[in-house]
């Protein structure tokens with residue numbers, strides 16, 4: 001089995017931890033389990049765009065998101081595990097309280113993973129629309145555990161300002177805007193736990209994406225048993241606040257959603273921050289894709305020098321970047337509704 005271990009070794013070097021760019025493709029051991037159902041696709045034709053009306057987020061949204069991110073980072077490490085960090089449970093309380101302030105009821109789903117014996121909590125908040133079908137806006141709230149690793153380089157004070165806090169902060173800042181928006185779709189905000197890999201390196205998908213996998217399983221059960229509302233589409237915000245913002249074209253994401261998001265970026269005058277580079281990245285959208293839900297990951301991972309580094313700090317985030325992503329998401333939303341709701345007006 002020498003060749004197998006050589007391949008594994010190469011993957012361990014190339015691939016990263018959870019949320020990482022998984023450059024290997026079908027046939028590689030790293031893809032052997034959960035992630036084999038869908039291969040990465042090719043980039044969209046950036047000349048074939050849809051004309052969309054730009055929707056501007058409220059002027060203070062970026063600043064509000066930035067304030068949330070600052071609060072979260074000040075809580076320290078925010079991950080579960082055998083002994084969850086102090087910041088972990090404080091963050092859950094903060095998310096719940098902020099949603100409540102926006103007039104949205106937060107529901108926690110807590111479970112213990114039987115193999116890892118780790119307890120996780122997802123948070124869901126539903127903003128009713130004219131229709132019961134849902135469009136999911138999501139992020140992960142856990143931060144990478146950067147202590148207790150064999151390699152000393154992987155033990156440091158990790159703030160998780162962009163990788164973790166930025167997505168949570170932006171969803172929290174978007175919540176009141178979505179409440180006031182009176183959209184056709186019911187919007188579900190999802191804050192996933194356990195996105196990050198339990199090991200430092202990407203170790204197959206078996207030890208990562210705990211929250212999104214759990215959610216999709218529960219959702220499918222509910223759909224089958226009680227006819228729970230369908231999820232029409234899913235958007236994931238992960239690492240969306242870097243000063244030098246570059247949201248890559250993530251190639252597992254549904255091509256039509258990529259076209260709509262890039263069209264939205266273009267309509268808002270933000271295209272320079274989107275899709276300059278294209279690369280697949282395994283993330284919380286994959287369990288949704290695996291059950292046929294159109295999904296897109298807005299992620300700034302490719303060539304990001306701060307990813308899983310001590311420099312992923314609040315100083316490297318920017319309110320302007322968070323505002324840009326908010327504009328694009330709000331501009332894309334009506335187009336996504338038109339495209340994916342089963343009975344569009």
Ligand SMILES: [Zn+2]
Nearest residue numbers: 018019144163
């Ligand atoms: Zn990460």
